[in-house]
Amino acid sequence: MSFDTATWIQVATFSAGGLAMGFGAIGAALGEGYTAGLANEGLSSRPEKSGDIFKNMLVGQAIAESAAIFALVVAVLLLFLDPGAPYLLKASAVLAAGLSMGFGAIGSGVGAGFPAGQACLGIARQPAVSGTLTTNMLIGSAVCQTPAIFAMVVALLLMFTDFSSMPLAPTWAALLGAGLSTGLAAIGSGAGGGLAAGASCEGIARQPVSVGNVTTTMLVGQAVSQTPAIFGLLISFILIFSAFPESAALSAAMAPLGAGICMGFGGIGPGLGNGLTAEQAVRWVARNLENTGGLTRTMLVGQAVSQSTAIYAMVVSLVLIFVI
Amino acid sequence: MEELGKIHQLVVTAFGYELRFNLEVISWTWIVIICLLIFGYIAKRNRSIVPGIFQNIGELFIEQFYGLTEDALDKRLARKYAPLICALFMFLLFCNILGIFPHLGEPTSDLNTTLSMGIMGFVIAHYVGIREKGFKAYIKAYFQPIFFMMPLNVIGELSKVISISFRLFGNIMGGDIIVLVVSYLTLSLVLPPFLIGFFFIFIGAIQAFVFTMLTLVYISVQVK
Amino acid sequence: MAIEGAELVKAASLLGAGLAMGLGAIGPGVGEGLVGSKACEAIGKNPGEAGLLTRTMLVGQAVSESTGIYSLVVALLLLFVV
Amino acid sequence: MEAIRETEKKYCSLALTIAVVIAIVCFILAFKPLGKGLILGAVFSIANFIIMGETLPMRIGHNRRRSTGISFVSIFGRYALMAIPLALSIKLSQFNLAATVCGLFMIQLVILTEHIVNLIQMKFRKTQLL
Numbered sequence: 123m124s125f126d127t128a129t130w131i132q133v134a135t136f137s138a139g140g141l142a143m144g145f146g147a148i149g150a151a152l153g154e155g156y157t158a159g160l161a162n163e164g165l166s167s168r169p170e171k172s173g174d175i176f177k178n179m180l181v182g183q184a185i186a187e188s189a190a191i192f193a194l195v196v197a198v199l200l201l202f203l204d205p206g207a208p209y210l211l212k213a214s215a216v217l218a219a220g221l222s223m224g225f226g227a228i229g230s231g232v233g234a235g236f237p238a239g240q241a242c243l244g245i246a247r248q249p250a251v252s253g254t255l256t257t258n259m260l261i262g263s264a265v266c267q268t269p270a271i272f273a274m275v276v277a278l279l280l281m282f283t284d285f286s287s288m289p290l291a292p293t294w295a296a297l298l299g300a301g302l303s304t305g306l307a308a309i310g311s312g313a314g315g316g317l318a319a320g321a322s323c324e325g326i327a328r329q330p331v332s333v334g335n336v337t338t339t340m341l342v343g344q345a346v347s348q349t350p351a352i353f354g355l356l357i358s359f360i361l362i363f364s365a366f367p368e369s370a371a372l373s374a375a376m377a378p379l380g381a382g383i384c385m386g387f388g389g390i391g392p393g394l395g396n397g398l399t400a401e402q403a404v405r406w407v408a409r410n411l412e413n414t415g416g417l418t419r420t421m422l423v424g425q426a427v428s429q430s431t432a433i434y435a436m437v438v439s440l441v442l443i444f445v446i
Numbered sequence: 447m448e449e450l451g452k453i454h455q456l457v458v459t460a461f462g463y464e465l466r467f468n469l470e471v472i473s474w475t476w477i478v479i480i481c482l483l484i485f486g487y488i489a490k491r492n493r494s495i496v497p498g499i500f501q502n503i504g505e506l507f508i509e510q511f512y513g514l515t516e517d518a519l520d521k522r523l524a525r526k527y528a529p530l531i532c533a534l535f536m537f538l539l540f541c542n543i544l545g546i547f548p549h550l551g552e553p554t555s556d557l558n559t560t561l562s563m564g565i566m567g568f569v570i571a572h573y574v575g576i577r578e579k580g581f582k583a584y585i586k587a588y589f590q591p592i593f594f595m596m597p598l599n600v601i602g603e604l605s606k607v608i609s610i611s612f613r614l615f616g617n618i619m620g621g622d623i624i625v626l627v628v629s630y631l632t633l634s635l636v637l638p639p640f641l642i643g644f645f646f647i648f649i650g651a652i653q654a655f656v657f658t659m660l661t662l663v664y665i666s667v668q669v670k
Numbered sequence: 671m672a673i674e675g676a677e678l679v680k681a682a683s684l685l686g687a688g689l690a691m692g693l694g695a696i697g698p699g700v701g702e703g704l705v706g707s708k709a710c711e712a713i714g715k716n717p718g719e720a721g722l723l724t725r726t727m728l729v730g731q732a733v734s735e736s737t738g739i740y741s742l743v744v745a746l747l748l749l750f751v752v
Numbered sequence: 753m754e755a756i757r758e759t760e761k762k763y764c765s766l767a768l769t770i771a772v773v774i775a776i777v778c779f780i781l782a783f784k785p786l787g788k789g790l791i792l793g794a795v796f797s798i799a800n801f802i803i804m805g806e807t808l809p810m811r812i813g814h815n816r817r818r819s820t821g822i823s824f825v826s827i828f829g830r831y832a833l834m835a836i837p838l839a840l841s842i843k844l845s846q847f848n849l850a851a852t853v854c855g856l857f858m859i860q861l862v863i864l865t866e867h868i869v870n871l872i873q874m875k876f877r878k879t880q881l882l
Binding site for chain 1: 609612616620621623624648649652655660
């Protein structure tokens with residue numbers, strides 16, 4: 123049973139489009155479910171504030187869905203855009219684009235749900251600061267979208283760069299690796315950034331005077347949580363743009379694929395871990411305002427140490443790409 | 447996109463080996479060093495009770511990092527190592543934000559710079575450890591908790607150098623590449639200035655602080 | 671394209687190195703994050719002991735990082751020895 | 753429900769106004785596909801937002817798993833709607849693709865911009881008081 127090149131590309135684009143949209147929607151749905159659950163709790167404790175809570179939920183959801191809309195855009199582009207002259211490498215490139223966008227949207231979708239939910243709960247607890255809470259929630263969930271944006275950049279690069287002059291044999295694996303690297307690494311960073319943002323909304327509801335310090339600590343924590351995603355993006359760019367010499371050997375293909383998988387999975391854990399650390403730091407900055415400096419310092423050191431495994435993964439990936 | 451990851455090198459052949467000098471990185475590093483020296487000179491020139499703007503900035507750095515060092519080490523060691531920590535932070539901070547100027551890049555986006563800083567911190571930490579605890583106690587620490595953990599303890603120590611230097615390198619280099627690729631994709635419209643602000647100033651400051659803190663922590667772990 | 675035994679072993683060891691380090695990084699990453707989060711919580715409750723708590727956190731993280739270092743060692747062995 | 757309607761009205765009218773203004777500028781400068789694409793995207797973005805607001809109360813009152821399921825179905829329904837302008841702009845040359853994508857994010861951009869402007873105004877007011 124043999125197919126021609128055009129058929130292979132078609133198979134790849136359809137599966138990639140499906141993957142991108144499916145995973146993207148799952149992330150957003152999980153986030154919205156979390157929001158709805160906490161909004162329920164808030165509504166039951168203070169039904170007379172239902173207007174404010176609904177308003178906040180609507181605005182929060184509109185922002186939280188951006189990651190899913192990125193996925194939608196990439197999926198529709200994959201499905202409807204004319205692929206141009208068919209060459210076999212295109213199939214691998216579009217499949218990688220779908221994987222990157224699909225996985226990348228999960229983390230941001232889930233992550234943006236945390237601040238939205240906590241803000242709904244917070245409005246029920248402290249209705250006087252609902253404006254500040256909504257603003258803080260929006261900043262937090264907008265920052266959560268950066269890993270999804272990274273994934274979209276990689277997906278678009280994979281779709282629109284012309285690979286026709288590249289040799290097929292190791293490049294197909296490099297492109298798949300590039301997609302997996304950013305896509306998987308974005309899961310941890312997106313969810314981790316969301317945890318920090320959620321804690322900041324909770325903290326502001328508890329102690330409205332702390333808003334300045336809490337927002338700053340949240341942004342610093344989120345920025346450090348994005349580091350694994352940045353490493354994933356770095357590996358992706360290297361895999362996309364470096365020219366691998368042609369070689370039919372299986373090991374030449376497995377090296378870049380292994381590099382991508384390594385960085386992708388290696389970014390999940392540290393991203394989540396950084397988010398957990400940032401969550402508690404932000405929570406306690408809100409309760410213990412005088413101690414902001416000490417908490418931020420400990421958070422940064424703790425996050426830096428928990429990132430070291432992502433750095434080992436990056437080192438192994440770089441060795442796989444450049445040394446082997 | 448061809449300039450991605452390309453560095454101007456001067457290759458000198460000597461004794462059958464090829465010595466490579468990254469000329470751009472060396473010149474950037476010297477720019478940072480000269481800037482810091484000028485800053486130090488200006489800050490120190492007119493010392494007074496009411497500080498001028500440069501003296502104020504200098505005092506801010508020194509006060510902060512002296513306090514941090516005193517927290518991590520004790521008073522006696524802090525007098526000795528606070529200048530190192532403070533200078534390390536200022537150097538890395540200047541390095542990381544040098545890239546916002548046109549035609550200049552960050553010396554820290556080259557692995558050689560960060561790795562040499564990391565190795566320097568590593569050597570200093572172990573030197574302090576041997577000096578403070580004595581050679582015997584220092585060696586003994588490797589055989590904790592049981593003696594055959596020795597190889598893993600050694601690898602653990604060495605991996606600290608890797609993690610500290612690759613973290614800084616990865617962040618700054620990643621920022622560089624992201625800015626380059628995004629400017630290429632969006633034809634340098636609107637977005638790159640914000641990205642440059644985020645990566646070079648915000649992330650650069652955070653990572654310089656993290657690097658300095660970790661060096662300090664490695665020293666304090668050796669001492670305690 | 672005939673794939674010989676040695677070639678297959680080489681390919682599998684490269685992919686295996688990637689998988690070992692990648693999957694091996696998840697656990698320690700989350701674990702160290704948990705240690706860090708608890709340390710932040712404790713410092714929030716008891717700011718006076720910040721120095722001691724930070725040191726304890728670092729020791730705990732160093733211990734939980736050892737599994738990450740094991741996978742790094744395994745990955746490097748797979749890359750350079752096999 | 754009044755609050756939801758009000759929010760919808762505020763953001764939708766703002767988004768549509770901005771889209772139309774930019775589109776008119778584009779028409780004057782003879783970038784017709786750009787303006788058309790922007791309006792197309794913005795209209796569907798607004799439709800998506802309104803449907804989301806109207807179905808919001810349906811998600812309340814269930815447990816988390818149930819509301820996750822409902823969200824999943826509603827996302828797929830709404831995104832099938834939002835795929836229409838994208839597919840149209842890919843197939844027809846009279847709509848610019850990039851402008852359509854920008855239009856699809858109009859609501860989000862308007863919300864974010866409004867809050868950032870609020871934040872800056874708040875900062876200014878605080879410093880004036882001090």
